Amino acid sequence: MTVTLSDVAARAQVSPATVSRVLNGNYPVAASTRERVLKAVDDLDYVLNGPASALAAATSDLVGVLVNDIADPFFGIMASAVQSEIVGPGGRAGGERLAVVCNTGGEPERELTYLTLLQRQRAAAVVLTGGAIENEAHVAAVAAKLRRLAEAGTRVVLCGRPPVPGTDAVALTFDNRGGARELTEHLLALGHRRIGYVAGPEERTTTRHRLEGHREALAAAGVGESDGLVAHGSYDRTSGYGATAELLCREPDLTAVVAANDSVALGACAALREAGLRIPEDVSVVGFDDLPFSIDAAPPLTTFHLPLAEAAARAGRIAMGREAAPKGRIVEVRGELVVRGSTGKPRV
Amino acid sequence: MTVTLSDVAARAQVSPATVSRVLNGNYPVAASTRERVLKAVDDLDYVLNGPASALAAATSDLVGVLVNDIADPFFGIMASAVQSEIVGPGGRAGGERLAVVCNTGGEPERELTYLTLLQRQRAAAVVLTGGAIENEAHVAAVAAKLRRLAEAGTRVVLCGRPPVPGTDAVALTFDNRGGARELTEHLLALGHRRIGYVAGPEERTTTRHRLEGHREALAAAGVGESDGLVAHGSYDRTSGYGATAELLCREPDLTAVVAANDSVALGACAALREAGLRIPEDVSVVGFDDLPFSIDAAPPLTTFHLPLAEAAARAGRIAMGREAAPKGRIVEVRGELVVRGSTGKPRV
DNA sequence: TCTTTCGTAGCAAGCGCTTTCTACGTAAGA
């Protein structure tokens, strides 16, 4: 019923082997023969059977991309960049690779499940994005999985995620700690002393690193930090809104809020505004990531720019073997402080 | 080297057939046997070979999702929703399906290429999101491809995309025309008469429908529309910025701008503000889609809310056969006008 | 007691492709 290789072979009056070789272009075939085959392919509207091909050749053209939440532009941008780099070998028509995007929702089990599913598909490569979950058992499980994948020939690259000890997965990390430090230093330089911090979910490397950077800056400036000034939440706007309202309750006279990321910052702004506070006259706010929308916020967000697309593109290229892995297999991607309208001197 | 079914079979002292049946759970196996098999699977850390399984069973657990741009939350939200609904049959552990997200960039060839790639993978289903390209040849080519896919047993669902004649693909369409009409009616009701329109790219159904809705409203109100008031661009912020600046040049005294979508509206706001105009005191702005960030814009955007996640989730369920297709195979998803701070009465 | 039925398990034939190895004709070297 569906057209197979041998149907094409029959029509072109050659053996199936020859058709396969024409299609893969990895073996010399006389021009006239090739043409005949190509014509037959066209006539019959033949499409290769991927699974059969993958089985026989023991390779696949699937590339997995693990993200926490594809609806979040932070991950969308990276997924997009990875995808644009995973073109197939030789650039042959139709020879492209397919990106399998897996939404883990930040849940450990789903992360492992998807890794197994990708292993089952014999994925050519896997790119893991976003911060990792900090849980000994889970980290060990992930390490084991990544080792298995690597053994099976799947290239593993981490993007914006800390290295996984015990594996030789390439890691492109983000300077979360340094970025947070710069952001807080910026606020301190403006004269702020009572600085609230709306953190991301606990047990996440990204959350911890950013919070650590913040604390480093405070400590370096000799500013004490009361526990009352840190609230945890998730990485979305709603959470930023709620956490900020709570912070405001605990410490009505804070003059600045450091948010875990830009979305959270937007939520924080909304909460602040609702409390009758102006930004930045009454309270300064900073985000993190510099997602596209942060420039359009009211006021535009001071934040820490992360070159997400560039980093992910590089991760994609490394995953495809089109770029050498950095020496040491680990490299930190630099970000940059972007000062916009959401920060200013504290009210007196 | 890698563990195969028969390795497991050997260890569990059963035939490969039995192992397969335990794993698929589609054939009675004695509890004691099953247990033995499961233990062997666990001991050997066995992972099924997806391609082999797909070949033998002539089915796959891949679901394609075509999007224009996964970095755009409009598509990210839909992709996420589809993905959350494509769980496998019976909810068996590891029995989940994988979402293959294909970024077409709105290019016709890439759309076809990806469709072919998904056909090659024998995808279980394909969900096409976003507006379609209006080009006779392309539409015909897509229709042919969708027919082929359907023949091969791949379920095809369109989400936010007009039906494709000549196929029986289920279509969940968005009310782009009606939404645009409501938006413009809202502006007209406020008293606006000189309304600029920043349209999306040409040859796109979404662009055309929204523009038509806008014109319908103008016509119904007896307001003439000069060509000078419409500018085309892409669906992003930058484009909205540029097009608005241009519009402002051509018609300095316009009092409202209708944008093709929220991102474009944000760009429009930026251009307006740079021209020294206040929103909405001097110029009102409306977006479309009601993406999460539009509530945080300055000022919050009046826009037309599209239930993207709900629609895409439904599309996913229909694609998986977990929900019956709507009768007629076509249904229009309703949206809703959301009035926020970016619109007001025109200046006098 | 003899058959029928049921519950389990194995055999073996593929699924559609890739690839090694072999074969064959012709051009080049001796």
Place this chain on the structure above:
DNA sequence: TCTTACGTAGAAAGCGCTTGCTACGAAAGA
């Protein structure tokens, strides 16, 4: 002229799984 080499094509053996069919013992019905 005879060999060697080369370029090209085919035969056939799998790749690792699924599944229709057969087989066989035990329970149930006659």
